[in-house]
Amino acid sequence: MIGEFEYLLLATASRLGEDAYGASMRQEIERATGRACSIGALYTTLDRLQAKGLVETWMGNATAQRGGRAKRMVRVTESGARAGAEFYRAVQAASRGVAWAGGGVK
Amino acid sequence: MNWWIDRLASALHSEEREAVLGDLEESGLCGWRAAVQVGGLVARRQAAPWMTPRPWVGLVGIAGVCGASLAGLAMSLTRDAGMQARTWWRYGVRYHTGLTGTEDAAVVLTLIAALALWAWIAGFVLRRLSGGTEGTILVALTGLWVSLGGGFLLLVPAWLGARRGRREHWPKAAAVAGLLMAAAAWWALELRMQGLVRWSAGTLPARGPNGWDALGLAMACWPAVYILAMSARRMSLKAAAMAMGTALLAANACAAEGVKTALIETTARVEAPDFALPDAKGQTVNLSALRGKVVLVNFWATYCGGCKVEIPWFQEFETAWGKKGFAVVGLSLDEGGWKDVATFVAKTGVRYRMLIADKAMLDKYSFDAMPATYLVDRKGRIAARYFGLVDRADIEGKIADLMQVP
Numbered sequence: 001m002i003g004e005f006e007y008l009l010l011a012t013a014s015r016l017g018e019d020a021y022g023a024s025m026r027q028e029i030e031r032a033t034g035r036a037c038s039i040g041a042l043y044t045t046l047d048r049l050q051a052k053g054l055v056e057t058w059m060g061n062a063t064a065q066r067g068g069r070a071k072r073m074v075r076v077t078e079s080g081a082r083a084g085a086e087f088y089r090a091v092q093a094a095s096r097g098v099a100w101a102g103g104g105v106k
Numbered sequence: 107m108n109w110w111i112d113r114l115a116s117a118l119h120s121e122e123r124e125a126v127l128g129d130l131e132e133s134g135l136c137g138w139r140a141a142v143q144v145g146g147l148v149a150r151r152q153a154a155p156w157m158t159p160r161p162w163v164g165l166v167g168i169a170g171v172c173g174a175s176l177a178g179l180a181m182s183l184t185r186d187a188g189m190q191a192r193t194w195w196r197y198g199v200r201y202h203t204g205l206t207g208t209e210d211a212a213v214v215l216t217l218i219a220a221l222a223l224w225a226w227i228a229g230f231v232l233r234r235l236s237g238g239t240e241g242t243i244l245v246a247l248t249g250l251w252v253s254l255g256g257g258f259l260l261l262v263p264a265w266l267g268a269r270r271g272r273r274e275h276w277p278k279a280a281a282v283a284g285l286l287m288a289a290a291a292w293w294a295l296e297l298r299m300q301g302l303v304r305w306s307a308g309t310l311p312a313r314g315p316n317g318w319d320a321l322g323l324a325m326a327c328w329p330a331v332y333i334l335a336m337s338a339r340r341m342s343l344k345a346a347a348m349a350m351g352t353a354l355l356a357a358n359a360c361a362a363e364g365v366k367t368a369l370i371e372t373t374a375r376v377e378a379p380d381f382a383l384p385d386a387k388g389q390t391v392n393l394s395a396l397r398g399k400v401v402l403v404n405f406w407a408t409y410c411g412g413c414k415v416e417i418p419w420f421q422e423f424e425t426a427w428g429k430k431g432f433a434v435v436g437l438s439l440d441e442g443g444w445k446d447v448a449t450f451v452a453k454t455g456v457r458y459r460m461l462i463a464d465k466a467m468l469d470k471y472s473f474d475a476m477p478a479t480y481l482v483d484r485k486g487r488i489a490a491r492y493f494g495l496v497d498r499a500d501i502e503g504k505i506a507d508l509m510q511v512p
Contacts, residue, residue, distance in 0.1 A: 023129035039126055040146035044154075059121055062128070069128030072121070 001090065002054070002083050005045055008033070010084040013055060013074045021060060021071035022046075046074065054080035111140050117148045155236065161246065164235030168329060169249030172228050175325035176221060176260055179291075183217050204305030209297060216294040220287040222263045224326045227284045229264035231329035233271025243268055276337035284330035288323045295319055303426070316498065365492045366500040369507060375487035378403070378480065379470035383437075383461040386444060386451075391435065391459055394486065399431045400508045401482040402501075405463060405473065407439045408450045412495035413477040417456060419498050423505065424458045431484070432509060434458040437467065439476065483508050 002010070012028045013020040022042060029037040049055045060071040076084070095101035111130075115123045126147060130140045155161050186203075190210075193201035203210055229247075236246045247268060251261055270277070378401075380394045393401065402420060406413035417436070424434045436458060440446040443462050451460055471480065473493055481490040481504055490504050 022125050023132045026129065027133070038146050039129060039143040040150045043122065043126070043147055044150050059125070065132055066128035067131040069131060070121075070124050071128060072125035 002049075002052075002087050005041065006049055006054075007084060007087045009042070009045055009049060009074075010054060010076055010080050010087075014076045014081065014084065020074040022074075023066075023071070025074065043072075046072075049080065052079075052083075053077060054083050108136065108140070111136075111144055114141060114148060115144050118144075118151065122147075161236045164232045165246050165249050168228050168232040168235070169246055171325050172224070172329055173249070175322045176224055176228070178322060179217065179326065180221055180260060183214065183221070187214065202305060203298070204301030204303065205297065209301065213294045213298050216287075216290050220291045220294075220326075221260060223280065223284050223287050224330070225260035226263040226267035226270075227277075227280055227329045227333065229267025229269075230271040230277065230280075231267075231332055232264070233268040276333050278334060278337050281330040281333035281337075285327055285334075288327050291323060292319070365494040366497045367490050367492055367504070369481075369489050369504055372483075372487075375483065375489055378482045378486055378488045379467075381461075381467055381470075383464065383467075385459060385461055386448065391461055393435065393482070396433050396435070396482075397486045398484055399433045400484060400505060402432075402434045402505070403437065403471075403480040403482060404434065405437050405439060405471065405476060405478040407476060408446050409440075410476050414454075416477060416479075416496055416498070417454065419496075421454075421456050421458060423502070427505070427509065430509065432505065436460045437463040439463050439468075481505065481508060484511065 008029055009025065012025045012032070016024055016028060022039070026037045026039065026042050029042075046055065046057060050057055054077060056075045056077055058073050060073040062068050062070045112127070115127055118126065126144060130136070130143065135143060190201045193199065200207065200210075205213065232246045233243055236243045247261070247265065378393060380392065382390050382392045385391050393403070402423065404413075404417075404420060406417065408414075420434045420436070424432060436456070438447045438460065440462070447460060447462065450456075471478070473491075477492075477495065479492040479496055479501070480488050481501070483489040489508055490501075492501065
């Protein structure tokens with residue numbers, strides 16, 4: 001089972017699709033969680049996910065917006081998609097009947 | 107982007123640096139906020155290797171064990187060189203060590219070369235074990251610097267070795283040279299001790315490098331053994347542990363405490379049982395014929411490990427003191443007789459009197475452990491008994507004491 005931050009990265013990369021890279025993922029995670037996401041946490045977790053075979057990364061093209069520097073592009077692998085789905089199902093199952101999860105409150 | 111953030115990011119891998127600086131540019135982060143982001147990633151990258159045992163093995167094994175040994179040898183060398191320099195500066199003469207100028211230079215140069223090579227090898231292995239990041243190598247080298255103490259100049263070859271450690275291949279030639287240097291250093295220590303004996307006109311006993319010196323050399327050389335183990339078998343930490351363990355065990359075996367004893371009071375000494383046995387040439391050797399000399403009588407056998415350790419010492423003793431009224435008699439208990447003994451004697455170059463003990467001898471000299479060594483004083487009385495491997499320094503001291511008595 002992956003960790004919650006790993007799940008956040010997988011979900012964000014999956015949603016961003018071909019636009020998934022360091023800066024865009026960081027911005028998306030901060031928007032979704034309302035909390036700061038450090039570059040250190042982002043890149044070390046990406047390395048971990050890559051080592052587990054859940055994502056693939058490669059150096060993309062340089063853009064003027066980035067001062068002529070290249071992006072580290074991210075793509076979720078099939079294993080990564082399965083791991084993300086498994087985590088999501090577990091969170092859903094664990095949240096069933098919980099007040100803050102909405103519906104079925106006892 | 108500020109130049110100092112660029113500088114900070116230079117600790118990152120080139121591709122990661124490119125991506126991170128680009129992200130910062132795109133996000134519009136600069137100044138201290140950008141520095142915190144880059145610094146955080148650098149800190150995480152540097153800390154990661156310390157979560158594994160490898161850099162700790164490097165720190166303790168190289169900076170602690172090997173560094174301490176190198177420092178000890180370097181300090182002893184510095185002290186000798188300092189004494190030479192002071193004497194030359196103040197009095198314009200060479201400090202007399204008992205060695206000739208050439209011998210002195212050979213000893214010093216050998217030890218300097220050995221230290222420099224071992225430090226280089228230590229730096230190389232330190233780099234490999236440290237996981238390769240700048241942070242781990244810096245911490246490990248600081249540890250080495252602290253442990254080196256008086257031998258801080260060794261940091262130069264250690265740093266060069268650490269730089270070389272970035273490459274993939276294992277420097278087998280340097281490792282083999284490092285091990286050969288151990289033999290050279292042993293010879294230098296032996297020569298220095300001989301100088302001391304000459305300097306003291308024989309009043310100080312001839313004592314070669316001992317087990318502790320062997321332990322120190324093993325500690326200094328284990329990185330070389332590690333390199334050979336890694337290059338030969340491509341094993342991981344197990345190889346390091348085994349190499350170090352083997353080196354330490356071997357040295358520890360050399361350093362094992364020998365038997366010590368006290369001289370028997372002159373009034374309590376009994377006459378040593380006499381014997382008359384043929385030597386290898388068929389000439390009869392009598393103990394009583396050696397009256398007037400201090401005699402070391404040693405019972406041994408070719409299958410006895412401890413015996414083989416001490417026999418070369420006894421040969422050294424007779425070489426040093428043979429003309430001053432000292433003799434050694436070896437009595438073999440080998441069942442194969444001369445057939446077994448002759449091979450051993452030829453191989454080891456033992457030149458003192460060697461005989462084959464008979465059963466009557468064993469009854470006269472009652473002992474139940476081998477080797478068994480007796481010191482017989484000039485009046486033919488047993489002055490000391492050693493059962494087991496003798497403590498070299500102890501028996502040398504006792505022989506010196508006995509020889510002072512007319």
